[in-house]
Amino acid sequence: MNFFGFGQTADIDIVLNDAETRKKAEHNSEDGKKDKYFLFFDGETVSGKVNVTLKYPGKRLEHNGIKVEFVGQIELYYDRGNHHEFVSLVKDLARPGELTQSQTFDFEFTHVEKPYESYTGQNVKLRYFLKVTIGRRLSDITKELDIVVHTLSTYPDLNSSIKMEVGIEDCLHIEFEYNKSKYHLKDVIVGKIYFLLVRIKIRHMEIDIIRRETTGTGPSVYNENDTIAKYEIMDGAPVRGESIPIRLFLAGYELTPTMKDVNKKFSVRYFLNLVLIDEEDRRYFKQQEIILWRKGDIVKKSMSHQAIIAAQRFEGSSNPERSHSQSAEDDKS
Amino acid sequence: MNPVVADTRRLNSKPQDLTDAYGPPSNFLEIDVYDPQIVGVGRNRYTTYEVRMRTNLPIFKLKDSCVRRRYSDFEWLKNELERDSKIVVPPLPGKALKRQLPFRGDEGLFEEAFIEERRVGLEQFINRIAGHPLAQNERCLHMFLQEETIDRNYIPGKVRH
Numbered sequence: 001m002n003f004f005g006f007g008q009t010a011d012i013d014i015v016l017n018d019a020e021t022r023k024k025a026e027h028n029s030e031d032g033k034k035d036k037y038f039l040f041f042d043g044e045t046v047s048g049k050v051n052v053t054l055k056y057p058g059k060r061l062e063h064n065g066i067k068v069e070f071v072g073q074i075e076l077y078y079d080r081g082n083h084h085e086f087v088s089l090v091k092d093l094a095r096p097g098e099l100t101q102s103q104t105f106d107f108e109f110t111h112v113e114k115p116y117e118s119y120t121g122q123n124v125k126l127r128y129f130l131k132v133t134i135g136r137r138l139s140d141i142t143k144e145l146d147i148v149v150h151t152l153s154t155y156p157d158l159n160s161s162i163k164m165e166v167g168i169e170d171c172l173h174i175e176f177e178y179n180k181s182k183y184h185l186k187d188v189i190v191g192k193i194y195f196l197l198v199r200i201k202i203r204h205m206e207i208d209i210i211r212r213e214t215t216g217t218g219p220s221v222y223n224e225n226d227t228i229a230k231y232e233i234m235d236g237a238p239v240r241g242e243s244i245p246i247r248l249f250l251a252g253y254e255l256t257p258t259m260k261d262v263n264k265k266f267s268v269r270y271f272l273n274l275v276l277i278d279e280e281d282r283r284y285f286k287q288q289e290i291i292l293w294r295k296g297d298i299v300k301k302s303m304s305h306q307a308i309i310a311a312q313r314f315e316g317s318s319n320p321e322r323s324h325s326q327s328a329e330d331d332k333s
Numbered sequence: 334m335n336p337v338v339a340d341t342r343r344l345n346s347k348p349q350d351l352t353d354a355y356g357p358p359s360n361f362l363e364i365d366v367y368d369p370q371i372v373g374v375g376r377n378r379y380t381t382y383e384v385r386m387r388t389n390l391p392i393f394k395l396k397d398s399c400v401r402r403r404y405s406d407f408e409w410l411k412n413e414l415e416r417d418s419k420i421v422v423p424p425l426p427g428k429a430l431k432r433q434l435p436f437r438g439d440e441g442l443f444e445e446a447f448i449e450e451r452r453v454g455l456e457q458f459i460n461r462i463a464g465h466p467l468a469q470n471e472r473c474l475h476m477f478l479q480e481e482t483i484d485r486n487y488i489p490g491k492v493r494h
Contacts, residue, residue, distance in 0.1 A: 168466050172466070179344060187339060190343070191344060192344045194347070198360055200464065200466065201464060239356075239359070240359060241347070241349035245344070247341055280423075280461045
């Protein structure tokens with residue numbers, strides 16, 4: 001019936017119950033464009049309404065069933081056909097039959113597990129979405145609504161600094177130090193580079209943030225390195241005994257939490273690359289992994305009860321950071 | 334709740350020794366290629382250059398050395414380094430084969446402008462390579478810079494710091 005343009009069809013609209021109050025988060029699409037999506041956390045309920053609007057009033061819509069799914073899946077770009085679903089929930093909205101008029105269906109996926117963070121990368125994508133399907137003989141009518149999931153962590157119990165002496169024998173010895181090994185996404189990397197021996201002519205020094213995305217397993221592992229940031233920390237030639245400070249604010253860069261072996265399909269890791277460049281453009285570098293994690297926002301009283309329960313799991317207990325006024329006083333002494 | 338601001342104060346470090354701060358740097362290395370002289374007669378003439386190195390790097394035996402080298406000596410050094418080390422050796426100025434052909438309107442290989450151009454290229458080459466930490470380990474570099482003549486039958490090897 002569709003071939004002649006007279007068949008009935010429908011528009012599907014998915015509306016979340018808390019669309020007015022729920023926060024949205026920005027997320028990159030595959031082609032680099034940014035868009036805003038509703039933000040969810042692990043354990044939160046996903047509920048809403050599905051509005052099915054018939055295109056031609058008066059005509060019936062015959063169907064093989066209407067269902068709504070909540071899906072979490074990993075898609076490897078080199079293997080698009082295979083989607084690896086790690087979360088898959090279904091709710092039937094209507095048994096096979098027919099719709100004589102536009103209709104609204106309620107749905108609720110209670111306390112849904114969302115174990116991983118949404119990620120759109122160079123070779124892999126992890127996404128969560130709601131999908132409504134109106135089953136029909138020839139072609140289903142579907143509608144998807146993407147959501148974004150963030151995974152939150154608390155301040156780690158152990159967060160030792162990274163301190164190491166490296167160099168080339170009798171040519172260049174440095175000691176580098178970064179104040180922590182685990183940083184949250186809005187944190188500051190505070191460190192220093194101490195020169196023990198300088199027998200080469202250094203022209204400048206920079207620190208790069210590199211993201212390494214690893215996809216595939218076993219023999220077909222593929223690593224893709226991206227330089228997210230290049231930050232010059234020294235211009236000019238240092239001598240022995242000089243100490244160069246590092247203060248790198250992470251909030252200015254597009255970073256995600258460190259993800260290790262997500263569903264055994266991919267990893268996203270971050271490295272600091274300290275690069276020294278000499279007068280003849282020779283590069284000397286030292287790479288060091290850092291763990292990035294996402295800190296939850298401060299809980300506000302107006303948040304819904306549900307969200308409070310979710311957030312309470314992730315609030316930091318002991319807070320090692322000092323307040324602004326105290327550190328200003330310390331600076332004066 | 335107070336908004337929390339990260340502690341961004343500098344990490345502690347040892348104060349620098351003043352002799353280190355104001356003394357000569359430990360990376361002093363300067364090589365001059367100058368004073369081109371034409372040696373020999375007729376068809377067997379060639380140009381030599383003075384190669385003077387001043388340094389305070391401990392790996393070099395002499396802190397001030399002066400030797401005479403010709404273009405083919407630089408070629409020899411480049412070949413030795415390419416064979417024995419993993420370094421990507423910088424390029425030499427051109428071989429100028431055309432200039433060696435007869436019936437040229439000018440002085441050929443001994444044209445003043447050409448010699449100057451070559452001198453500059455050789456100076457850049459030797460400064461680039463002598464500052465390379467890996468090249469500093471090669472016997473051929475030390476022989477080139479600090480021994481009066483190059484023994485082409487030498488035994489290639491590494492110099493230990």
